[in-house]
Amino acid sequence: MPMYEFECQECGEIFEELLGINESTDGLKCPKCQAKNPRKVLSVFSSATGGSSGASCTPSGST
Secondary structure (H helix, E strand, C coil): CCEEEEECCCCCCEEEEECCCCCCCCCCECCCCCCECCEEECCCCCCCCCCCCCCCCCCCCCC
């Protein structure tokens, strides 16, 4: 299940929610002020694989 970040349009609180891909955000409330209809925000993806940050999209050994 994907994790999404939301920002409350009332108090500015940023929070995360686990939602199914087809799951509606209707009825989603801010955990701080309980305002409805928070705005989905672009989140930064993080990986804990320990790989190098300079990895390319080409297969290993290819040029």
